[in-house]
Amino acid sequence: MVLSVETRSTAVVIPPVQPRKLAKVPFVELTDGRLQGVVSSGSDIERVYVSSIGAGTHGLSCSTNNNRPCGGLRGAFPCKHLQALLDEAELQYGRERVARYLRIEVDEHTSLLHGLKAHHEPTPAATVFSGFLRHLAYLELPGSDEPIPELHWFPSVAPAGER
DSSP: OOGGGGGGSSOOOOOOOOOOOTTTEEEEETTTTEEEEEOOOOOTTTTTEEEEEEEEEEEEEEETTSSSSSOBBBBBBBBBBHHHHHHHHHHHHHHHHHHHHTTTTOOSHHHHHHHHGEOOOOOOOOHHHHHHHHHHHTTTTTSSOOOOOOOGOSSOOOOOOOO
């Protein structure tokens, strides 16, 4: 018996559309009305940037995890961190889903970046960065077959028929 998505107590895990390398953009998500994530610095291994693009508003934000503004973000001109975030979101979720979420209208030959009606709109980095750290903490847990209470909604395997 295959249960519908509405009757399951777990969420279906959707694999990335294409494989991603996590070194440059270790964390990307579509949530809270934004495409947001953490992007590694190209010049300092100890520094990361928290970048986001608002859905619909296309407000751009990029700063270090301790809220120092990105020097490459100039008003409506996205920095390299935002470009990397958008590229990785396309790999993770697919071009159509990212465009639909951000409400970007472009044809198949135009970059999503060119579809943005962007402007600078600072957002606090702390919320996104704490979500990233919370995800990292799960990597430090010892391997176990026992359920993790705060991940009760996250299945360990895909249901039969959906593999």
